[in-house]
Amino acid sequence: MGNIIELTKGKFDKIKSRKKKLGSGVDGTVYGVNSKEVGNIIELTKDEFDKIVRRKKEIGSGVDGKVYGVNSKEVYKIYHNTSDSIKIEEDGVLDAEEVNIRDPKELRHRGTRINNKPINYIDGDGVILNREDAILKAIEKQEKVKYTNLPQKLIKVDGRLVGCVYKRYNSVFGIYALSYFPLSKRKEVLKKLYLKLKELYENNIYPVTLAQKNDLLPFSKKESNVILDYNLEPQIIDLDGISTYYSDSFCRREYERSLSSFSILALEIISGIDFLDADTDEEMERYIQDLVKRGIPQKLAKEIYNENGFKDEDRIRQLLK
Ligand SMILES: Nc1ncnc2c1ncn2[C@@H]1O[C@H](COP(=O)(O)OP(=O)(O)O)[C@@H](O)[C@H]1O
Ligand SMILES: [Mg+2]
Helix, strand or coil: CCCCCCCCHHHHHHHHHHCEEEEECCCCEEEECCCCEECCEEEECHHHHHHHHHHCEEEEECCCEEEEECCCCEEEEEECCHHHHHHHHHHCCCCCCCCCCCCHHHHHCCCCEECCEECCCECCCCEECCHHHHHHHHHHHCCCCCCCCCCCEEEEECCEEEEEEEECCCCCEEHHHHHHCCHHHHHHHHHHHHHHHHHHHHCCEEECCCCEECCCCCCCCEECCEEECCCCCEEECCCCHHHEEEECCCCHHHHHHHHHHHHHHHHHHHHCCCCCCCCCHHHHHHHHHHHHHCCCCHHHHHHHHHHCCCCCHHHHHHHCC
């Protein structure tokens, strides 16, 4: 739009009410807007983006993206496939066949532009399949959702979606750590989790990967998109991308997927049975090495190795180095 900045009424009001007033004259007031944050969008330059990815502390990583601690209150989740989307933009025209999309849901993994237009895809059941639209929907729904923190903002570079902002949780560990707690505590936490999920269902938000195998989380061999904060308060995370579906009306399919995911998680934690793939020895080794890196005592790490069938003392010593 050349040299015209088009603002919506909402954005205009936000600048007026929130941005730093630098001075006031006869005709108007000058506001400092250099933070490049307007409304729900954080616009980063390529340099600022590179600095976050290179310099900020990476606090987690999953299928969709990496999570960086940018300050004490917020984390930035940056998608793995941002370079793909850059490529798609640079290549200009790209059609669905070229990106080999079998299932429309894959669109959300693969950057959201086809024929250089953002895809605005809603499936037959009213579920939003566009990553950016889903985050915008989350921001809108947050008004009614009290117990869970949904994604708060979009992060863009050159107008392209590269990630989103979440509230930061501290001293977190994966919910599977709960398996080692007394039964009454396990039940209490699972009940709290269910109440939070119920609120999400009432708002047509369906997290579908609550129980999921992975070896990246501290104190857990499985990744789950539920973490516990230092008060043992269960927090549902990963409420964007392929992990969570948003809809404007009740969607039985996603509701049942979400509920089944919760059921697996709950039953595993209550029964101590591992429903999902058993961990390989390599995963177990890495899991415990991770615990050591995070500061658990060597002695305890050694006990965990022993308890899990590692008998070779030399190997254990090597792993704990
Ligand atoms: N709000 C948060 N506060 C603290 N840590 C987080 C937060 N969100 C995510 N993490 C960490 O980052 C990891 C990956 O985040 P997640 O959103 O699950 O990414 P993915 O979609 O790639 O699975 C999580 O498993 C968790 O360890
Ligand atoms: Mg995840």
